[in-house]
Amino acid sequence: MATDQGEVQLQVRFVTKQEQYAVPDSPYAIQSNVQAAELNTLVNAVLKETKPLIQKAVEFDFLVCGELLCSSIAEHLQEKGISTEDTLEIEYLERFPAPKPQECLMHDDWVSSVHTHDSWILSGCYDNSIHIWTTKGQHKLAIPGHTSPVKGVSWISIEGDQASFASCSHDQSAMLWVWNVPRNSVDCVVTCRGHDKGLECIAVAVDGKHFATGSWDNNICLWSASLTDEDNVPAKKRSKPEQGNSRTPKSTLKGHREAVSAVKWVDYNTLLSSSWDHLLKLWDCELGGIKQEIAGNKAFFDADWSPLNNSIVTASADRHVRIYDPRSTESIVKTTFTSHTGWVQSVRWSTTRDTLFLSAGYDGQVKLWETRSPRTPLYDLTGHEDKVLCCDWSNPALLVSGSCDNTVRIFKAKHATASA
Known part of the structure; x- marks a missing residue:
């Protein structure tokens, strides 16, 4: 595994329990240094292609290994001691709006x-x-x-x-x-x-x-x-x-x-x-x-x-x-x-x-x-x-x-x- 995790490419699969936002189950290749904002852009781009009825961009949060992603994926995985070589499952859910x-x-x-x-x-x-x-x-x-x-x-x-x-x-x-x-x-x-x-x-x-x-x-x-x-x-x-x-x-x-x-x-x-x-x-x-x-x-x-x-x-x-x-x-x-x-x-x-x-x-x-x-x-x-x-x-x-x-x-x- 490369020592600089920022340069590593990851295979990820996006899953959600919110059916109206479900995207195809195919894996995507992304850089391991991406954060939630970039993942949000990617999922919304896929939604735009696959669900034309969703007009507005949706704000999502992302769960990686059961915890909300608050840093880059590389840092998150490093902290959890998880390899970047396996296909990573990322769950996404609509973000609770700011009160x-x-x-x-x-x-x-x-x-x-x-x-x-x-x-x-x-x-x-x-x-x-x-x-x-x-x-x-x-x-x-x-x-x-x-x-x-x-x-x-x-x-x-x-x-x-x-x-x-x-x-x-x-x-x-x-x-x-x-x-x-x-x-x-x-x-x-x-x-x-x-x-x-x-x-x-x-x-x-x-x-x-x-x-x-x-x-x-x-x-x-x-x-x-x-x-x-x-x-x-x-x-x-x-x-x-x-x-x-x-x-x-x-x-x-x-x-x-x-x-x-x-x-x-x-x-x-x-x-x-x-x-x-x-x-x-x-x-x-x-x-x-x-x-x-x-x-x-x-x-x-x-x-x-x-x-x-x-x-x-x-x-x-x-x-x-x-x-x-x-x-x-x-x-x-x-x-x-x-x-x-x-x-x-x-x-x-x-x-x-x-x-x-x-x-x-x-x-x-x-x-x-x-x-x-x-x-x-x-x-x-x-x-x-x-x-x-x-x-x-x-x-x-x-x-x-x-x-x-x-x-x-x-x-x-x-x-x-x-x-x-």
């Missing part, structure tokens, strides 16, 4: 949590307030009620003229709220108390019937999300006046040794938690026991579960993002993503594409990743001028993040026409 910056939502303090549902955005703030916005940037309501920073917000349901959502705060309480949309008025209907320290995270189950909270007391509490006074506690028996009815946890999951940083529902009975104690835990909520425990080497600040790929993505104190496969019998860490220069504070999977996720960190960066490109993010979503504390991708069309610069930034994701 476009939209509105910037101004707050009076740090934004620590954000959650999107259809055309509405909830944000939680360090000035103890909750806010409702339209996705077009219109501010609907500022909601007082908590007495310390709000660390988690989550929509429960939006049906007709009524919406419900939950919040949690460092004031040791979670609250359930009802928003009358036509009147634009909000009532706290239930205050949930059961933690001994501030609450850090909240997650509503898929069925909307219960939710979980994680706290600095190292515990996870499970609660009913019912908006009626199911506990039937007479007002005069309450130890102190509360907003709405007071509620205690249905159960408490104990096992973490430090603050619980994230809770996520895997299914109706399984909960994922991450903690500053370097552990991820999967819980059986009915039995109250631990199904599985995964040890990391640093504090976990966030974790998210994807039902599309059955994997966990984590944010950590060592500046890395990792994907864990809890079903793996060998190495549970599937991939490590390195690009952030500060603590990674928040991670969220795409709800529609099993290979895409967001990360946000103390370096002020929000990054959109492809799981098959561990060192280079697909896109940097710039704009924040301080630490980014939270991100959300619940609405497939909107990538949302909140920061210590007192803003929520919105990026619009235009879906590639052929979703994988």
